[in-house]
Amino acid sequence: MLKFVFMNMFLMNFVKEWWFIQFFLFIMCFLFGLNINHDFFMCGLGVGLGMDYLSYILILLSMWITSLVVCASKSIYKNNNFFPLFLLMNLLLLLALIMTFSSMDYLLFYISFESSLIPTLILILGWGYQPERIQAGMYMLFYTLFASLPLLVSLLSLYKTGGSLTMMLVHKVMYSDFVSIVWYFCTVFAFIVKLPMYMVHLWLPKAHVEAPVAGSMILAGVLLKLGGYGLIRVLCLYPEVNKMFSWFWVSVSILGGLVVSFLCLRQVDIKSLIAYSSVAHMSLVLSGLIVFGWWGLNGAVIVMVGHGLCSSGLFCLANIVYERMGSRSLLLNKGLLNFMPSMGLWWFLLSIGNMAAPPTINLLGEINLIMSVVSWNSISMLGIAGLSFFSASYTLYMYSMSQHGLFFNSLFSCCSGKVSEYLTLMLHWLPLNILIMKSILIMPNI
Template sequence: MLKFLFLNILLMSFISSWEIVQVLMFVFCFVIMMSWNGNFSFFNLGCGLGVDCLSYVLILLSSWILALMICSSQKVMKTGYFSGGFLSVNLFLMSALLMAFSSMNYLLFYISFESSLIPTLILILGWGYQPERIQAGIYMLFYTLLASMPLLVCLLSLYNSNGSLTMGITPGVLSDSFSSILWYMSAVLAFVVKLPMYMFHLWLPKAHVEAPVAGSMILAGVLLKLGGYGIIRILCLFPSLNKKLVWVWVCIGLVGGAIVSLMCLRQVDVKSLIAYSSVAHMGLVLCGLMTSGWWGVNGAVVVMVGHGLCSSGLFCIANMVYERIGSRSMLIGKGLLSFMPSMGLWWFLLSISNMAAPPSLNLLGEIQLISSLVGWSNLSMIAISALSFFSASYTVYMYSLSQHGVYYSPLFSCSSGKVREYMILMLHWLPLNFLILKTGLIFYLFCLSS
């Protein structure tokens, strides 16, 4: 993995030329694609870093979203507002994500996990839209830091008792004592806040609304997946405790997801609606991860990848509208079909993917998650039905309110869309809908990783 880290650091020497960095980021994605080796459980080993199937998928998703995110932030380049610093922050964030997803030591993973918070905070504070971005940044900083400090104490305690923090070698905690339950809650809490779980989600809508398009895309596309990835890695240390407490997480995930879906129906800010929909989707992912079954974990990873592409595309298209009309309110930005007819198709395609309509990758993942949860308990069907119904409801609400109706009177003319914008949306939509044709390969990958 060091060669990819060095390649990413090498890109920082080209920050004076925006176009070169854009092209080299896609070359970087291609190099990662070509590095796949499915014959071994771990590959690209060295210096405490290594990649398995799960890490590989999330690293590829990170590089792809980051390349698209730089393409979507042309306004920073045109205005010349610290464009070199903007590229440097994004490349530093990519380095932190590479380290986090390829770490084979829990302490190194924790350091990388926290390091990704710094460039995200700089993106929000430096290139955010409103004065409230300071409050949003502080919310995100303190929610994440306060929740992850107990995880550090837990890891140090495990190292003191076991003498190792290497993934796959560190023995699990099998006792059911009060201290073991405390360590379990401390370890899991750091990741469910990052996921985020209902009740700990308040930082996410604020961060999304105040962040620039690059911040929103990387937050929804990749950084939320750090929480799911951390849960997968940490649960193997507490097998018996998780089996006894899984009902807590499933109840919070399903009921919280249904409540957040209802909250989506009263949102007027389009970015806030997309952010709350992320919380609802991640509630279902949390349930699948905590059941620890093969179908549940596999479905959760597939939904994480699908949601990363879909929500990133929705934030991207919402920003395209914002740059034209100067408002995120759907009451002002309604009737878009009248003066942006070509963009209406992409609103429709990304909206139906958000509600897990075929043939999107979200559908494949949600089928597995629902099967896993119904197999765990038949009572979960009630909350799953509500969650699925309201998910479709708020997506239809977002699409119909934004595309139909009488458009705002001061808007007389508008560019329907540029080739660059259509290309970015297509690069979100194509992998989201064509990866389902390779379901056998997806199942094979996660068979290897499990």
């Protein structure tokens, strides 16, 4: 793993050359893709780092989304808007993500997990749009920090009782007394906020709406996956307590997902709608993980990868419209098919991906998650049926409102789309639909 960490640090010396960074991020992605040609459970071990198949999938996703972020943020380079610092922040964020997903020690995992906050905050504050970005940044920082400090204390208590914080060597808490319950909530809550679960989700729409396109793509594409990955790593430490409280998490996440779906139907800001839809999708991921079965785990990983690609592509589309129209409001951005007919195809393809239509991997993941949660408790069928129906409703609402209708009178002409924009959108859509042909690649436990 160190070779990729050093490659990333090497790229930081060339932040003044936009094309060089853009090209070598894709090369790094390609080299990492070739790295998994074995049948070992763990590989790339050394200096406290290593990866299994789960880490591999999420590191590859991080590298891919970061490469696409640089492609989508060309306007920062053209306007000379402190682009070397912008590239440095993206590379630092990628470094933090690689370290998080590949760390074999819980303490190193915690430090890397927290350090990803700083570049994200600088991206939102430095290249965000409205003055409200300061409030959005503070929301994100304090929500995450407030939830994460108890996690550090619980990890130190695990070290005191077990004598090790190395993953798969940590002493599991097999009893369910009051103290174990407290430590369980301290450990899990940090990842629940990061995922985010309904009731602790308010930082996400604010951060998304105020962030630049790079911040939104990274947030949706990778940073929400930190919560899911963390849950996979820590839930196995508290198996008995998790069984006691799984009903609570599943109930809140599915009912919360329904409430958020209703909220999506009354949004007029495109970015806000996509951000709230992320909360609805992640609620199903949370319920699948908490149920603690192989189907749930596989489904959660597939939906995390699929959502990362699809949601990032939708934010990229929203930014393309914002650059042309100067607004993200669905009340103004109507009739886009008249101005950008070719872009309408990408709106359609990514929208159907968002509602888990075949042949996207979102469909495969949602089938796995639905089977997992329904086999755990058949009453959850009602909530899941509502989630599936409303995910199609708010996606169709967004597509039809933006593409059809009378266009804005004061707009006389605009560019239908550049080749680089179409390339970026295609690189989001292609893996989303191709991966289902070899789904064993993204099912780490089959």
